[in-house]
Amino acid sequence: MSAAEARRSFLKAGTAAAAGAFAANAVRPAAAQENPRQDPTPAPGAPTDPPGGAQPRGENDVRADYDGFSRYQPSRGNDPDSKWYIGKEVPGFRRGEEGPAPFIAPDVEKLPYTMENGWKVFRLNCTPVRREFLPGYYIDVYGFNGSMPGPTIEATQGDKIRVIVKNDLPEPTSVHWHGLELSVQDDGASHLTQNMIEPGKEYVYELHPHEEGTFFYHSHVAMQETFGMVGWFIIHPRKPFDPPVDRDFGLIFQNFRIDPMTTVVDSWGMDFNWHTINGRSGPYTTPLVCRHGERVRIRIMDFSPIQHHPIHLHGHTFWVTGHEGARVPKTAWIPRNTELIAVAQASTLELIANNPGDWALHCHMTHHMMNHMVQHVGPRLRGQADTERYTANLETRPAVDLNSKALGEVPPGYPQMMQGMKMDPRAMEKVWNRREMKGMRATAPKTIHGLFTALRVLPDDLYRLVMESDEPVEKGAVFAEIVRRFGDYGRYQWAPMMNMNGGMNGGE
Amino acid sequence: MTRPPLLRLAASAVVAGLFAAPAWAQDAGRATLDGPLAAPPPVPTGGDLPVPADIPELHAADDDPIGRRFVEPPPVPEAPRGLGTVVEREQNAAFAGAPLTLDEALELAAANNPTLVQARAQVQGTLGLAVEAGLWPNPVFRYVGEQIGVDREGETDTPGEFQGATLTQEFVTADKRDLSRAKFLQRTRVAEWAAVSQQWRVCNDVRVHFYQALGAKETVAIREDLLKAAEDAVVTAREQWNLGQATRSDLHLANVALQEARLNLLMAENDYLEQFQTLAALIGLPLETGAVVGELDGESAEIDFEQVYREYLDEAPQVIMARQKLREDQITLKRELVEPIPNIFVEAGSGYNFEALETTGTASVRFDIPIFDRNQGNIRRAEADLVRQRREIQRTEMLLRRELATQYRRYLTARQHVEQFAEVILPEARAAYKNQLDAYAEDRQQWPDVLTVQSSYFDLRQRYIGHLVALRTSETLIRGYLLHDGLNVPDPLPPGHLDVTAQPR
Numbered sequence A: 001m002s003a004a005e006a007r008r009s010f011l012k013a014g015t016a017a018a019a020g021a022f023a024a025n026a027v028r029p030a031a032a033q034e035n036p037r038q039d040p041t042p043a044p045g046a047p048t049d050p051p052g053g054a055q056p057r058g059e060n061d062v063r064a065d066y067d068g069f070s071r072y073q074p075s076r077g078n079d080p081d082s083k084w085y086i087g088k089e090v091p092g093f094r095r096g097e098e099g100p101a102p103f104i105a106p107d108v109e110k111l112p113y114t115m116e117n118g119w120k121v122f123r124l125n126c127t128p129v130r131r132e133f134l135p136g137y138y139i140d141v142y143g144f145n146g147s148m149p150g151p152t153i154e155a156t157q158g159d160k161i162r163v164i165v166k167n168d169l170p171e172p173t174s175v176h177w178h179g180l181e182l183s184v185q186d187d188g189a190s191h192l193t194q195n196m197i198e199p200g201k202e203y204v205y206e207l208h209p210h211e212e213g214t215f216f217y218h219s220h221v222a223m224q225e226t227f228g229m230v231g232w233f234i235i236h237p238r239k240p241f242d243p244p245v246d247r248d249f250g251l252i253f254q255n256f257r258i259d260p261m262t263t264v265v266d267s268w269g270m271d272f273n274w275h276t277i278n279g280r281s282g283p284y285t286t287p288l289v290c291r292h293g294e295r296v297r298i299r300i301m302d303f304s305p306i307q308h309h310p311i312h313l314h315g316h317t318f319w320v321t322g323h324e325g326a327r328v329p330k331t332a333w334i335p336r337n338t339e340l341i342a343v344a345q346a347s348t349l350e351l352i353a354n355n356p357g358d359w360a361l362h363c364h365m366t367h368h369m370m371n372h373m374v375q376h377v378g379p380r381l382r383g384q385a386d387t388e389r390y391t392a393n394l395e396t397r398p399a400v401d402l403n404s405k406a407l408g409e410v411p412p413g414y415p416q417m418m419q420g421m422k423m424d425p426r427a428m429e430k431v432w433n434r435r436e437m438k439g440m441r442a443t444a445p446k447t448i449h450g451l452f453t454a455l456r457v458l459p460d461d462l463y464r465l466v467m468e469s470d471e472p473v474e475k476g477a478v479f480a481e482i483v484r485r486f487g488d489y490g491r492y493q494w495a496p497m498m499n500m501n502g503g504m505n506g507g508e
Numbered sequence B: 001m002t003r004p005p006l007l008r009l010a011a012s013a014v015v016a017g018l019f020a021a022p023a024w025a026q027d028a029g030r031a032t033l034d035g036p037l038a039a040p041p042p043v044p045t046g047g048d049l050p051v052p053a054d055i056p057e058l059h060a061a062d063d064d065p066i067g068r069r070f071v072e073p074p075p076v077p078e079a080p081r082g083l084g085t086v087v088e089r090e091q092n093a094a095f096a097g098a099p100l101t102l103d104e105a106l107e108l109a110a111a112n113n114p115t116l117v118q119a120r121a122q123v124q125g126t127l128g129l130a131v132e133a134g135l136w137p138n139p140v141f142r143y144v145g146e147q148i149g150v151d152r153e154g155e156t157d158t159p160g161e162f163q164g165a166t167l168t169q170e171f172v173t174a175d176k177r178d179l180s181r182a183k184f185l186q187r188t189r190v191a192e193w194a195a196v197s198q199q200w201r202v203c204n205d206v207r208v209h210f211y212q213a214l215g216a217k218e219t220v221a222i223r224e225d226l227l228k229a230a231e232d233a234v235v236t237a238r239e240q241w242n243l244g245q246a247t248r249s250d251l252h253l254a255n256v257a258l259q260e261a262r263l264n265l266l267m268a269e270n271d272y273l274e275q276f277q278t279l280a281a282l283i284g285l286p287l288e289t290g291a292v293v294g295e296l297d298g299e300s301a302e303i304d305f306e307q308v309y310r311e312y313l314d315e316a317p318q319v320i321m322a323r324q325k326l327r328e329d330q331i332t333l334k335r336e337l338v339e340p341i342p343n344i345f346v347e348a349g350s351g352y353n354f355e356a357l358e359t360t361g362t363a364s365v366r367f368d369i370p371i372f373d374r375n376q377g378n379i380r381r382a383e384a385d386l387v388r389q390r391r392e393i394q395r396t397e398m399l400l401r402r403e404l405a406t407q408y409r410r411y412l413t414a415r416q417h418v419e420q421f422a423e424v425i426l427p428e429a430r431a432a433y434k435n436q437l438d439a440y441a442e443d444r445q446q447w448p449d450v451l452t453v454q455s456s457y458f459d460l461r462q463r464y465i466g467h468l469v470a471l472r473t474s475e476t477l478i479r480g481y482l483l484h485d486g487l488n489v490p491d492p493l494p495p496g497h498l499d500v501t502a503q504p505r
């Protein structure tokens, strides 16, 4: 079978899937649209056809190539001073007049609102939250409306916003609107500008944002912040940013101290051992999925208690187009592969997804790519990770071979392995049962740990297969297909499907 | 509004002083506001800095460049002499002989403990006294030659007026013999209760030392596990060393802990040997050290102080012995009261009268007239003994109460500990240990922390054994009338003043 034939047969399956997906598409977002005003921006239209044939109408119209930069293959362009260099101002498929692309923070709901006399009224409850950081690991934190991070507040520059905050925590709190230039009595700085909201009481904040950009709200009590009380506050510009993007993702990076066999965050702890993106740890973080050639915006915010995160995206060079303060003028945009984001900072990255594949997006601090740091000495180093030998009879213990370690025979530092937390097959099913994981390599969860997720850049048909069809897809099939189309399939080795050394087992 | 300038002045003075201090050390008073800020001391140049070559202490480590290149961890220390056999064998060498149960130990002790024979001999001896005291006095035979050389009419110098023999028999009056026999029979009862006491002493001691041996045996088992934990800690520390997670001193300290664990095991074995041989000595046989077999643990009815004490007043051999002795002393007084009633000595005989030249008879009756010696001194002594013995009973009761109080305190403490260890402390410690193991299995805990919790669990179990032994010991002693020391000479019988009399009466 030639590559072209194979692609046709693959597409056939994909088309059948797409037909079904259309119906599915109408159903799936229904939950999110129970309140029609929940999403202030219209849903994305059908994918724009690759614009190879269409004649560009103007300089900024969608096309495949811009002065040597291609939206379909890794490229930089001809001139660093060009507005198209590394796709700097290359537009997405979405038209600017359609308004901003919908903001998507995976695994975090949007906060619905009601219109009352021209006010957008949001209701925010400060609540204890039990959040499933990993399948089966329910961690006790604080958040808003039962969620940690809290639900996303979305607004448009110039809105009149009223937020009724009810404190359902057992202790006083207040909510700060981080970054807004608002009137001081609505700032939410506890004691400094207002009395604390006592348990069971409400407080109404009125905001008139003249700003646009990436903001967030959070409790203004330090230990509650450490406990996770934060949420997005996205304010879309009245005049959409140029160039328009197709995707607008938001990721909140946090870390926590959680002791062995506990579910309660030690907000006093300094030694952070559990890391979350939008309230989930890798491999339970939800990959960001986009189409090949799209312009993608990723907003990343660090709400860790005291640690900064150098965030690295593989396979692409992105432009840093904004921070939490404001959008950066284009003259000051910086192309990067890694963006260092400090505590309470947000960075906005934009890129043209011109390199298909599953790309790592992660904090580069090595200890943040692990869920629960432990030394790997002891039985697990001796090939006896199973403690059944010990638990079978707690009144005695097995002997250890005093001469078991011929340390001189291994180099100092060996072995440099880090065990993942054990997950049973059902937990792994939960990891895999998400649409966004479909077709990734079977071993992907072995590396997606802690502050780690993936950006999946998929050709249109594969995007439909993954995101819009209910076709069963074998683990690794989508990835292999991408290698076949864009790489050297002759050198490619599939991931072992089963028996992944205990720990992160392949599920199913 | 003079304060702000003052504050500023003060601050400047401090700053000036800081800068000035090194240069003006001898003349700090000159650090005034108006003075120029002193220059910081010059930074020593490379030539002025001491270099490692000049510091001999640093060179001392050149042969052992720890921290500058990877060196092998220090070797694991050799096991102390005697430990090898212990560690290698499943069955500890200390328990090689025939196994021994508590019932067997008690049986053997009943047959072989020498003090039990001694106590029985004491009873026999006292019985002998009773026999002796009830016997009739022997008759006295007397040859009589009277008036030897008396003259007869017509003849001088006869062999005598009377040559013959008499027999004298003392007739004991006032039932003195029966009283004396009764008195010594009563003393035999005292001796019997002394023997009963001795049986309790031996039996209690066998139990106590059996439990102590059992505890020592279980301690050995736990020490073996603690040794395994210490060995694991050494291996773990070496693994950590290879991974840069332990320092050289951690390894040395792990070796120290290992050696201590080994010594602790040896010490536990030595304890066991002592306990077993103590037990064998109480049994009265030279036994080869073997394993004691039995349960330290087990339900036992709660002991009530006052109830036990009431039982003591009725049943304790010490109390009964004292009461029996009182009875003896009462008989003794009776016996002494009749002592002044004179015994009658009747004498009769016959002989030849060389004066009358015919055979004649002789007879006499004799008795003391209790005018001066009415035995009043001995009566007073016997009365005093009686009084003393009444108080002896009371003293015994109070002594028992005092000893019971002490033992009961031990019992209460041990029982409280045993209960709380069994119901709370050990389950909690076990749960903590299990939790650590589970956390380790989940990759959420590190092994050194697991080892720490494991060792404290084993330590607590060892303490539990100590409390169990204390409880069994206290229970045995309280239930056994506080009698112990099964190898001591059986109690001598309680004395009385009249015991010095050669002829028992």
Ligand SMILES: [Cu+2]
Residues within 6 Å of the ligand: A307, A308, A309, A310, A363, A364, A365, A368, A451
């Ligand atoms: Cu990080």
